[in-house]
Amino acid sequence: MFKLVKVKSVVRIPPEKFGRPLEEVSREELRREYEGVLTTNAGLIITILDVKVSEYGRIIHGDGATYHDVEFTALAYDPFLKEVVEGEVLTVTDSGLFIDLGPIDGFIYIGQVSDEKVEYDASRQALLLRNRKVIIDRGDNVRARIYSIGLQPGKGLRIQLTMRQVGLGKIEEE
Structure with missing residues (x-):
């Protein structure tokens, strides 16, 4: 916020x-x-x-x-726990997504991306949600919820996000 x-x-x-x-x-x-x-x-x-x-x-x-x-x-x-945020995917790695929240970046572990099976496609540098056939790429906009806020020594705020709830995930263009 x-x-x-x-x-x-x-x-x-x-x-x-x-x-x-x-x-x-x-x-x-x-x-x-x-x-x-x-x-x-x-x-x-x-x-x-x-x-x-x-x-x-x-x-x-x-x-x-x-x-x-x-x-x-x-x-x-001043982010707070359970706050719903939207941001752009900056980087996709085999461990998760880095999200641009504006003044700071957040991170979504691969296990917090979806309840369904999520795979990392190294050739595309994207995450694949097999059941719904959704691909999350760099530049996509996502909606997530903050579930952890901490301090990283020398780096500042560390914000961890989840998209494993109804209404969260990739924001599809209409």
Whole structure:
């Protein structure tokens, strides 16, 4: 789920950026500090939107920068268990599917693709669902449900998906 989060913080403006518009520099510094960061309260910060920065700053002894109170809105992606998501198949392997969920990729183990027999076709790099004669290729759109969310050290969020429920699976073009 995507959400907007209001944040109050302090932004450090380095001396080499003095003379430039304060709001522009604040946005740059906030993006550098927050974008791509996984937080416990908001989830994965995608981008910084509205920035309101105090024109009055503080100077800390030994640091030539100024510190300004700031309020901003951040767009965050915060997935939750049992959430139904849609995405494009990025990669098909013999162990499953990598799905583009927007800001992050999810993974569907081959055993979670369908209740029926699923085979990997190495020549096509696709998964074959034998009973229904469905082929899942790179570029296909699928609907899945999140069943596990975890942290991978050094890699960030790890989202595991399933398509083994009614209404989930390959989205057929109409």
